[in-house]
Amino acid sequence: MKLQANYKNILCIRPDNLGDLLMSSPAIRALKETFNAKITVLTSSMAAGVAKLIPEIDEVMICDFPWVKNAANTSSDHFLDIIGDLKKKNFDLAVMFTVYSQNPLPATMLAYLAEIPVRLAYCRENPYDLLTHWLPDQEPYKLIKHQVRRDLDLVKSIGATPSQENLALIQTDEAWNKAQIKLNALPIDLQKPWLILHAGVSEQKRTYPLELWVQAAQKLMLxxxxxxxxxxxxxEKALTDQLAEASGGQSFSLGGLFSIEEFVALISKAPLVISVNTGTIHLAAATKTPVIVLYALSNPQHAPWKSYGKVLPFTVPNNLQSKNEVIRYVNATFFSKKIKTVSPADIFQAVQKIRNGKTLIIPEIPESFIN
Known part of the structure; x- marks a missing residue:
């Protein structure tokens, strides 16, 4: 594809969750740095909070699309309004970022109707005039890349490369000071050993059993x-309250206590984050905080990017498996070997290794993900 140096006003469409947008940020950086462009991101209300912390993003537009899982009920009139707003902004280029199991054409249609002249995306079928710059999607049938690598390769096709490939977020002393004030209202002593356990999930299939969270917490405290x-x-406050009450001892419920800026600050100060595979692990990656991920094997693209720590995979129960045929292909081809649920002892051993300085960088696609 021919490189054009006049992309000064770029729209990036990533209407998914917090972690999805964060994984697209190195590619967004590549666009901004290569073309010295203004970057506008069209994303969901779920990701809008973190969007303002990504330094390469200049403007955020919000729309909850019906082809992305969310709790919103967006009317057709709102789509017409969004198209009108996009048209007024006179974008030079629209880039649609997707997971390999998503169809880019609904988002592409918005850019097409908004008369954005250059439209770039991966697509499995021939998009004809909907995309002016089309990369045939080979994933997951010929190869699987990390989501960050997938997005970087997409923008590289028009000549965009970043100065660095890491995730990064804006962090301020003010946010940490506000977080500390809230922590000081509780009997938490940050001068003593502490760590974060994050149990909430955006999809039920990623859930790690509550009783095992409690056992792991009690073992770490003891x-x-x-x-x-x-x-x-x-x-998730009801969940964190339940976990802290059941765990007892030196456990504390912080559900709903922090703004996104304060939560990022807390993660950046944490010695270690233990979480399921959700947005929290990508925030930890962006703050260079070691992480242990209890990883439900649904999508192998989303390990924490360039992070130190440990991935502990487990198989998604049959009754919670996706109905998406692309994901079902990956499950049958790569995840056919069942992996038992991670035990509290597994978590404790991983914590001990990190405490003893035996932490390794997590591969882009961990070997344990592929049979």
Missing amino acids: KNDYQILFTGGAK
Whole structure:
């Protein structure tokens, strides 16, 4: 594809969750640096909070699309409004970022109707005039890349490369000071050993059993005298309350306590984050915080990027398997070997290795993901 140096006003469409947008940020950086462009991101209300912390993004537009899982009920009139707003902004280029199991054409249609002249995306079928710059999607049938690598390769096709490939977020002393004020209202002593346990999930299939979270927390408190900070969003407060009450000892419920800026600050100060594969692990990657991931094997693309720590995979129960045929192909081809649920002892051993300085960088696609 021919490189054009006049992309000064670029639209990036990534209407998914917080972690998805964060994984696209190195590719967004590549676009901004290569073309010295203004970057506008069209994303979901679920990702809007982190969008303002990504330094390469200049403007955020929000729309909850019906082809992306969310709790919103967007009317058709809102789509017409979005198309009108996009048209007024006179974008030079639209880039649609997708997971390999997603169809890019609904988002592409918005860019087409908004008369954005250059439209770039991966697509499995021939998009004809909907895309002016089309990369035939070989994933997952010929290869599987990490999501960050997938997005970087997409923008590289028009000549865009970043100065660095890491995830990065804007962090401020003010956010940490506000977080500390909230922590000081609780009997938490950050001068003593502590770590974060994050149990909330955006999809039920990623759930790690509550009783095993409790056993892991109790083991860490008993053996290492850790203070356990159960974190989560406002909707997860009931969960963090339940976990802290069941765990007892030096465990604390912080569900709904922090803004996104304060939560990022807390993660950046944490010695270690233990979480399921959700947005929290990508925030940890962006703050260079070691992480242990209890990874439900649904999509092998989303390990924490360039992070130190450990991935502990487990098989998604049959009744929660995706109905998406692309994901079902990956499950049958790569995840046919069943992996039992991670035990609290597995988590404790991983923590001990990190405490002893035996932490390795997590591969882009961990070997344990592929049979």
